[in-house]
Amino acid sequence: MKVLVLGGTGEARALAAALVDSQDHTVVSSLAGRVRDPRLPVGDVRVGGFGGPRLLAEWILEHGVHAVVDATHPFAERISASAAEAALLAGVPLLVLRRPGWPPRPGWHWVDSLAEARLVAERLGDRIFLTTGRQGLAAFATSDRWYLVRCVDPPDAPMPASAKLLLDRGPYTVDGELALLCDHRIDVLVTKDSGGPLTAAKLDAARELALPVVVVRRPPPPAAVPVVETAEQVMAWLR
Template structure:
């Protein structure tokens, strides 16, 4: 098989994969949701905006002068709707689909992590603290709107209401440093951090800073992945999978790389193994 590779997502892994494929001469289309005002763009051809649900994505895979030969879903671990749409559209069209799913974070000695399943549960868990540091993204802030204490909210773009009434909003984009996160938390008197189990190094510094300061962290578990779709956790593994699928113009290194592919539904960072700590 050869043809166009559709890379879904604006994650760091999606950009890295697109860059490797473009450098190797592959036909790549990257698709971004368009939820960030000034996204970091990958190399190669890029489209921004939704497909129009499963039906729209199915039509995009099946039609056009340059039909898609294979899809790599490299969206954010919490982009559950897009991941479900990709699985449904790929199944409907018979298009090979791979999930590139970065590993979740793992607690270490000295970490005080409390796991919850939803943003609403996270908001309830921090309701009694003096100053929560909310880093769950701007789209879920409505869950925290009833917090009455001062809180620190960080977002890439300005969040829309409703917001916590005493929120201080910091607009910033990672990667962040441990020193910077520690200074920010000390300056605002943060006594609990709220985040999603996004994984990756871009925003992990706050976890180290929280440990050093003795501050607990409330983490929202990842949504489950659709079953039956192969899963890899690194760009190298994704390139190796594409090579095995026969996608044209891949570098020789990934063609020789060992397989790390699993299937969605396996224990690949879908949930932490324990209810309170990893």
């Protein structure tokens, strides 16, 4: 069985390794190409977009793919929608692999968009630690607050006028995050509900310092597509 894994996450890399180890499957992992130096999975890797759901469906048929697993980031809403439409067009089964979100904690302020996150954060403080990724910075560009912006790669979108850019990649430690928050006198943390342990240390640090946290809710997965949380569950589904 040939499996196309739409990846870029730790869960996608774990799934690719499990598929290669099983010797019952061939796997092609597709990365969007938005990160300059991505962590590559084992097996065949394809980098770059497909050009929309119809071209993705054509690629699936031309390459003899039997099943598609959407293991992209929980906030990759456009890619997930494209995958759902393409799988339907190609007539192949689709499964969504999503790590669970973070358990809610006291002091969290839940919002549905980055625009709402900005408004809430500005009411809560003046020095904001922004960890929502480089693609959503436009929502904060006209803010008059001071921001510490942490991204993996340099952003293309305009940044707030008063901001410091920190290029870094997890995993992070609680001690390191505590030092970062204290050194920059942060009084609000803004993040997305990405889930997983890779960047969770900032949440523990914020709780220790009693800082408010603004959390952007995840978009729902495509309708009528089954969702699992682990690579083991994907393997069971394939069997």
